Amino acid sequence: MLREYNTKMLIDKNTREELNRLFYLLKLQDRFANSSLDKQVKIEQIIAYLEIVHAELRNTSRKRKLVFVDCGAGNCYLSFLIYYFYHKIESRELEIHCVDINEKLMQANQKLAQEMNFRDIYFHAMDITEFSIAKKIDMVYSLHACDTATDKTMYLGIKNNVKIILSVSCCQHSISIQPQLLKSMVRYKSFRDKLLMFVADSLRALLLERHNYKVDIFDFVSSRYTEKNTMVRAIKTEFRKQIDEREEYRKLSREFNTKPYLEKLLLEEEPGY
Secondary structure, three states: OOOOOOOOOOOHHHHHHHHHHHHHHOOOOOOOOOOOOHHHHHHHHHHHHHHHHHHHHHHOOOOOOEEEEEEOOOHHHHHHHHHHHHHHHHOOOEEEEEEEEEEEEEEEEHHHHHHOOOOOOEHHHHOHOOOOOOOOOOOEEEEOOOOOOOHHHHHHHHHHHOOEEEEEEOOOOOOOOOOOOOOOOOOOHHHHHHHHHHHHHHHHHHHHHHEEEEEEEEEOOOOOOOOOOOEEEEEEOOOOOOOOHHHHHHHHHHOOOOOOOOHHHHHHHHHOO
16 A cells, blocks of 8 residues: 555654764765755655664664665665664664675775775675675665666565565666556556556565565655655565455556566576466
8 A cells, every 4th residue: 555654753853963974974965964955855865764764673672783785775875874873873783785786886885984984884796686695684675776676675685584675666667567458548658657666566565475575665755855755665574464465466467468577586586486
């Protein structure tokens, strides 16, 4: 069900002010906490994302180190914020692995992390599907991962039996829709793009449910900050299923004549899937 996320704010005014130093180091703000509109929009997005991460983890044991994987990490703004928040503000042990195919970008992020003395954040220049680690992963997440990177994020989470998967997709170039009954709607690009997002994330959600993830889909931040604001949150847990996810998947896939890349990845991992 699509809804706007609503929770008590976890990042209060004092914490927000403390984060200004990080945003200055990331060149998202100047030393007086001023920034351009596009950078302010980015700040609001990553803070809203951090709110959700913290809401899911605030009641977990503080005795062990948490391990996160950021997929399609790009500039790693979100991971730098998460790392700073847990290490500097929450005084909690945290290890983050940022994965992105852009080698130059990962090298630049590594250099920046060293300059900020962030020791437990690692950068891997590789495809998401190639990443592996001999540790229990607590959370896999992505923010505006392009194209099939969204599917690869979910696949990595499923394959590693990760408790929490969070994903906000960006472009959907690898998937197209050819509906039988809604042809008049997809004539219009704006409607087509929105419908494509609804269908793609709904199909992914059904695949996640087949692997015993309870899925929620909601707007994680106001649309005034970005139109690409729909988060898929999947939690590995026991829950009562309301629908036959296999049959619903078949019907939805057949109606729009499409399949997400996640299905292909799962088929390769689980022949006969």
